[in-house]
Amino acid sequence: ETGVTQSPTHLIKxxxxxxxxxxxSQSGHNTVSWYQQxxxxxxxFIFQYYREEENGRGNFPPRFSGLQFPNYSSELNVNALELxxxxxxxxxxxxxxxxxxxxxxxxxxxxxxx
Amino acid sequence: RKEVEQDPGPFNxxxxxxxxxxxxxxxxxxxxFFWYRQDCRKEPKLLMSVYSSGNEDGRFTAQLNRASQYxxxxxxxxxxxxxATYLCVSFSSNDYKLSFGAGTTVTVRx
Numbered sequence: 001e002t003g004v005t006q007s008p009t010h011l012i013k014x015x016x017x018x019x020x021x022x023x024x025s026q027s028g029h030n031t032v033s034w035y036q037q038x039x040x041x042x043x044x045f046i047f048q049y050y051r052e053e054e055n056g057r058g059n060f061p062p063r064f065s066g067l068q069f070p071n072y073s074s075e076l077n078v079n080a081l082e083l084x085x086x087x088x089x090x091x092x093x094x095x096x097x098x099x100x101x102x103x104x105x106x107x108x109x110x111x112x113x114x
Numbered sequence: 115r116k117e118v119e120q121d122p123g124p125f126n127x128x129x130x131x132x133x134x135x136x137x138x139x140x141x142x143x144x145x146x147f148f149w150y151r152q153d154c155r156k157e158p159k160l161l162m163s164v165y166s167s168g169n170e171d172g173r174f175t176a177q178l179n180r181a182s183q184y185x186x187x188x189x190x191x192x193x194x195x196x197x198a199t200y201l202c203v204s205f206s207s208n209d210y211k212l213s214f215g216a217g218t219t220v221t222v223r224x
Binding site for chain 1: 118146148156157158159160163201205207210211212213214215216217
């Protein structure tokens, strides 16, 4: 086990709703990255948080937002859900921002938007 | 065009065989490359980082060809436990772009 936990494990929402996903990083890690993985695809980088600030962002619209807390845990918020947001959402924690450090992934949250 | 392209496979190989597959990347500014493995319905786990021209870790060898912009992964003496999807990843610090391929599925049969 990586020590990275995510909640909830599964979630069903309807179009237009909002969702908050949570991630607890591994002890000693100050960086959390979030990914969206659609069925049959590789993970797509959403954004990265380092010391409570967004440190980098992929090609996702502003309705995808996040937070990082002083204990380095993190939240991913998605507003105005669309059907295409149905995916596995993964967070990964690491000890640095360069991606040279090993990223440890959590088990993910499976989101279904109806 | 996708940033990282992989042959989806599947590669079906017998135990003990050698299997190799490539991934190509389009961002010439990419400096770091990684191979992750992902088991069915599980999270990705780092298999190896690929620096310079390549490196070896036990039965796994990764090679980087910057001129042709591809990375390869070779698995020797395949084990049943090697059955997984292998994800190729590139990272460019210039534009802070991290890109995963869609994965190559390998199935090792007894």
